[in-house]
Amino acid sequence: MNSVTSYGAAGMVTGSCHLVKLGPIQILIDCGMFQGLGDSERNYEPFGFDPAEIDFLIITHAHLDHIGRVPKLVKEGFNGKIIATQPTKDIANIMLLDSAKILKEEYKTLRRKAKRHGDEERIMEPLYTEDHVKEVFLKRWHVLEYFEKHKLPKRIKVTLGNAGHIMGSAFVMIDYVEDKTTKRVVFSGDIGSKHRLIIDPLDNMHEGDTLFIESTYGDRVHRPIKESVKQFKQSVITTLKRNGNVIIPSFALERTQEILWLLHEMFHNNELPRCRVFLDSPLAIKATRLYNKYPVHLSDEVEYQTLGDGDPFSFASLESISTREESRMINKVKERTIIIAGSGMCHGGRVMHHLKHRLWNNNNTIIFVGFQVEGTLGRSIIDGDEYVKIYGEEIVVKAQIETINGFSAHADQSDLIEWIDNFTELKNLYLIHGEAEKMEIFGKVIKDRLNHEAKIMEYGVSVKL
Structure with missing residues (x-):
């Protein structure tokens, strides 16, 4: 069964991590950190899948809530190919090295405090180190330009479009064949408004059977x-x-x-x-x-x-x-x-x-x-x-x-609605990367304005493509 399972950014904003299974091929879309009070401890929990079985990791952009657990993924056995734009690769390098440094400093501080109370054994080792980050960039990377098609096994093709979020950010188009018919699943990553100050605005999309779309600001419209x-x-x-x-x-x-x-x-x-x-x-x-x-x-x-x-x-x-x-x-x-x-x-x-x-x-x-x-x-x-x-x-x-x-680098409700409306043959729509109550609001707006049923992804629950 071709399917998608979200292991982050499902009913919450952070920790983006979505596993796409297309026959024997396993593709991970992002592997981000959980952030916020009470959520950061989840970064230390086991993945809901075996990292060694992942064939490809596609990175939409280099914010930590989308890349922050990649070194952990590599540390625990991932040995596949990483796909991203060149700016995303370069930015990810400095972001992850900085993250490793912060994790090390936090560990030293917590251990020092715990030592004074005689319970230093309870302090967990850092999630990863600078050496683990270096291993990430020793892996096989395939750098794509926007709208350059990249062929994977089993007649699967990956294409990246400009998401207009930060430099190098991309939405992901995955074309696959099912019952002799070519289908497309799209992951928005984080998309930006068409009115940006310093980078080019996002590209429009027209073709796609299934869309997984962020909903960070699905409940509101930004000021101009x-x-x-x-x-x-x-x-x-x-x-x-x-x-x-x-x-x-x-x-x-x-x-x-x-x-x-x-x-x-x-x-x-x-x-x-x-x-x-x-x-x-x-x-x-x-x-x-x-x-x-x-x-x-x-x-x-x-x-x-x-x-x-x-x-x-x-x-x-x-x-x-x-x-x-x-x-x-x-x-x-x-x-x-x-x-x-x-x-x-x-x-x-x-x-x-x-x-x-x-x-x-x-x-x-x-x-x-x-x-x-x-x-x-x-x-x-x-x-x-x-x-x-x-x-x-x-x-x-x-x-x-x-x-x-x-x-905000995130599209607001109007931007998101307009982007979804560009799809001409959309059959399935799933909401990710948003606070639960905001996704509820956004789902109702989508129904009212576009007459689409939008389903909210749940952590660890697979949906059929």
């Missing part, structure tokens, strides 16, 4: 990007003019580059008040170099600057911060700063100590420019908690809190 840019600029300018500081918890991929592009434009248009801008994220610095490396994946305006003499992600008042010592020195600058730091959901990283030092001051502004998973510190702040705990200390939330969802 122009309004979001206006809100961002006003918030930055207002905060700086009152001698406050702007802290932007930002994802190293795509969101940081979008923010740098906007600040670059503000600086060169004389809109940016006098200030110091700190990019306090070694990972984001590395990712930005890759964005400059692949200008063909950028929007026409940004690509033009990249190919010319200018750097669209840099300007005179920007300071890139690499070391921890440099990061700590930022705290000595008391006013008129913009601090861009990870992690984007405030569940670790350098942004934590910036929040600890500035969250309690009502002159400052925290600008959230990305999705905050339930159970993260970022979600607690935007949900209005009066106090939050950072490094064991209760911190009062007095800074201005701005949430600008228009920057």
Whole structure:
């Protein structure tokens, strides 16, 4: 039986992992980390399948909730071929090495604390190490351009289309033959809005029998990007003019580059008040170099600057911060700063100590420019908690809190509906990668507007293709 089974991003946002069985061929779509309070422990649980039996791993893009368990997959026996775009391969390398480093640091911290209580044996070893990450990139990779067909055994073909989510992101088309008829199953990965700041918009799809589609924002419509840019600029300018500081918890991929592009434009248009801008994220610095490396994946305006003499992600008042010592020195600058730091959901990283030092001051502004998973510190702040705990200390939330969802790299409800509507012969539709209540809302909207029945995938439950 040809089938699909979801072992992540089923009834939840993170942990994307979908097993496609086409006769004897087993294809895994992504192998991501579970993220959020109470979910991260699931990363240490056994896979619901034998990694050694997987023939192909297709990676849609290089966010950790889509690639974060790949080293674990390799460690536990996967020896097949990995398929992705070239930017995704390069970005995955820096993301996974950074992840391994964080896992090692977390392990040392937890072990040190447990040792003081005499129960260090209960602390699990890191999920994987840098050596395991290196093994991933020693495997066989096949790099695809968008809409380049790649033949697999048993008359199966794989094609990737531009998902418009982050650089190199792709939706996956798998063509297979059943009862002498060619059929197609499509996995959206994470798809972006058609209105993007720095990368080309997603490609439309027309052919497909079965679609597995993300539903992160299936319950809402984003503010128009122009309004979001206006809100961002006003918030930055207002905060700086009152001698406050702007802290932007930002994802190293795509969101940081979008923010740098906007600040670059503000600086060169004389809109940016006098200030110091700190990019306090070694990972984001590395990712930005890759964005400059692949200008063909950028929007026409940004690509033009990249190919010319200018750097669209840099300007005179920007300071890139690499070391921890440099990061700590930022705290000595008391006013008129913009601090861009990870992690984007405030569940670790350098942004934590910036929040600890500035969250309690009502002159400052925290600008959230990305999705905050339930159970993260970022979600607690935007949900209005009066106090939050950072490094064991209760911190009062007095800074201005701005949430600008228009920057989201995810398509909103209208974008998703429009993309689905492009399919001309769609027979089966499944919702993945979304919070359960949001998928319920999205499913009803799909029924009302498109007259399609959308089923919600359940963890570990197989569906027939």
